[in-house]
Amino acid sequence: MQSERLAEHDVQYQKNLSQRKVSDKAKRTPGRKKQLKTKSLKISQCMIVKNEENNIRQALSWGKEIMWEQIVVDTGSADRTVQIAEELGAKVCHYVWTDDFAAAKNFAIGQAKGDWIALLDADEYMTSEDARKIQEVLIELEEREFDGLSTNLQNLNDEGEAFSFGTQVRFFRNDPDIRYRRRIHEQLETVSGRKLRIGDATQELSIFHTGYQKKAMEGKEKKGRNRRLILAELDENPNDYEMMGYMGDDCLADGESEEATTWYRRSIQHMPSMLEPDDQRSAMTFTEFLHLLTEKEALLGDGLRMDEILGTYQRAIQLLPEEADFDYILGRFFAMKNDMTRAIRHLEMALSKLDRYGCYNKAMLLSGNVFDAYEILVRCYYETGEKQKCISYAVNYLNYNRYGVEVLFWLLKALLPDEGGKEKGTMENGAAGENGEREKREVLEALSRLYDVTALKDKVILVKTAEKAVGKDFSEFLLNQLFSQEERRRLGY
Numbered sequence: 001m002q003s004e005r006l007a008e009h010d011v012q013y014q015k016n017l018s019q020r021k022v023s024d025k026a027k028r029t030p031g032r033k034k035q036l037k038t039k040s041l042k043i044s045q046c047m048i049v050k051n052e053e054n055n056i057r058q059a060l061s062w063g064k065e066i067m068w069e070q071i072v073v074d075t076g077s078a079d080r081t082v083q084i085a086e087e088l089g090a091k092v093c094h095y096v097w098t099d100d101f102a103a104a105k106n107f108a109i110g111q112a113k114g115d116w117i118a119l120l121d122a123d124e125y126m127t128s129e130d131a132r133k134i135q136e137v138l139i140e141l142e143e144r145e146f147d148g149l150s151t152n153l154q155n156l157n158d159e160g161e162a163f164s165f166g167t168q169v170r171f172f173r174n175d176p177d178i179r180y181r182r183r184i185h186e187q188l189e190t191v192s193g194r195k196l197r198i199g200d201a202t203q204e205l206s207i208f209h210t211g212y213q214k215k216a217m218e219g220k221e222k223k224g225r226n227r228r229l230i231l232a233e234l235d236e237n238p239n240d241y242e243m244m245g246y247m248g249d250d251c252l253a254d255g256e257s258e259e260a261t262t263w264y265r266r267s268i269q270h271m272p273s274m275l276e277p278d279d280q281r282s283a284m285t286f287t288e289f290l291h292l293l294t295e296k297e298a299l300l301g302d303g304l305r306m307d308e309i310l311g312t313y314q315r316a317i318q319l320l321p322e323e324a325d326f327d328y329i330l331g332r333f334f335a336m337k338n339d340m341t342r343a344i345r346h347l348e349m350a351l352s353k354l355d356r357y358g359c360y361n362k363a364m365l366l367s368g369n370v371f372d373a374y375e376i377l378v379r380c381y382y383e384t385g386e387k388q389k390c391i392s393y394a395v396n397y398l399n400y401n402r403y404g405v406e407v408l409f410w411l412l413k414a415l416l417p418d419e420g421g422k423e424k425g426t427m428e429n430g431a432a433g434e435n436g437e438r439e440k441r442e443v444l445e446a447l448s449r450l451y452d453v454t455a456l457k458d459k460v461i462l463v464k465t466a467e468k469a470v471g472k473d474f475s476e477f478l479l480n481q482l483f484s485q486e487e488r489r490r491l492g493y
Contacts, residue, residue, distance in 0.1 A: 164364040166364075280364070
């Protein structure tokens with residue numbers, strides 16, 4: 001189970017645990033597939049841009065073959081964004097920026113003539129494989145009277161790996177009743193006030209977002225702008241707890257942790273008695289607030305924030321019981337305080353929730369730090385004397401990341417316990433006689449299943465970590481067993 005968990009939640013973890021589908025393939029009639037092939041919908045791809053010359057080519061190219069028209073609304077670019085868009089055949093419209101993202105997007109929608117809107121940002125794209133699925137998925141939605149569809153959204157880091165997962169509605173009908181609201185962190189809603197009917201295509205379609213990558217962030221003109229727009233929204237809607245959470249994020253990004261704490265606290269105070277299970281915005285508010293409180297308490301250690309930490313945690317799990325990040329944060333916190341029993345309880349709960357509920361709009365922190373949770377559990381189980389659990393978690397961790405030397409350190413201490421009253425974790429004098437030699441060989445055999453004992457890098461890591469963890473006796477044993485005389489001479493052993 002543990003090894004499966006690590007495999008599923010490695011950086012390659014991409015699949016939604018939900019079993020919902022847009023289409024009910026079991027109910028299709030024999031002629032259904034042929035019917036779908038003959039039908040076609042006109043899709044208008046729309047986007048608002050400013051100084052996106054590094055992204056605009058990819059933003060338009062991925063869907064060029066399936067889009068009926070491509071509309072780019074430029075809000076004042078000073079680079080080659082407009083030129084590149086026109087070269088690629090897009091219709092470019094110019095819009096005077098009014099500090100209102102919803103207004104700009106609604107203007108873009110207003111230019112569209114297609115049946116459906118595809119509104120992605122310039123730093124988002126889809127694979128060609130997923131692009132080819134869009135027509136079929138939208139036809140299904142058309143016939144089932146959905147207003148839009150929810151897709152999988154994956155945020156990519158600088159290495160191109162997904163570090164968080166969510167859902168977004170980026171495809172919707174071209175209907176005058178469907179428009180965006182809010183100046184910033186805008187949301188798609190109906191003008192009439194009816195609830196949008198959204199189909200789930202998270203397993204069929206994925207959107208990749210590169211906007212959090214370092215180079216992209218450096219080029220954005222966000223400082224000051226976001227805060228100005230958020231405050232304008234709060235002037236009109238003073239009880240908007242979501243905007244308060246966004247304000248906390250903005251303060252935190254500017255290094256204003258005390259201000260961020262104040263805004264997160266206000267947001268939580270204004271939250272309703274019930275939230276949607278996948279309310280990512282509220283989950284992030286609780287996550288960031290708990291992180292700030294526990295970080296300060298761990299630093300100062302005066303106990304002044306404990307009541308608020310525990311009270312906030314209880315409110316968080318009451319409103320969002322499927323969210324794993326709250327337990328992950330408290331697990332880390334209690335481990336830092338050397339309260340290993342409570343750390344274990346919270347970390348095991350966090351991993352259990354991640355297994356059960358997945359990471360779409362949930363567990364944004366834990367999904368990218370599963371190895372960290374395992375590393376903490378290895379140490380906690382060692383400190384509580386539960387050596388077998390320590391070994392089990394360590395082995396499963398090292399099967400996927402054998403260069404985690406901290407985990408190897410605790411594994412060695414668990415495998416080679418102190419003998420005869422010697423100081424814990426040392427084998428300076430070695431185990432007595434034949435039994436001690438057999439024990440060391442058994443440990444080496446176990447390590448050889450985790451490491452390539454013919455590779456110099458692996459051998460050096462084993463020797464150095466062994467000396468730190470259990471002393472020179474076992475490290476010397478490894479040297480004698482694994483290294484040639486030439487290697488020892490060359491490395492100075």
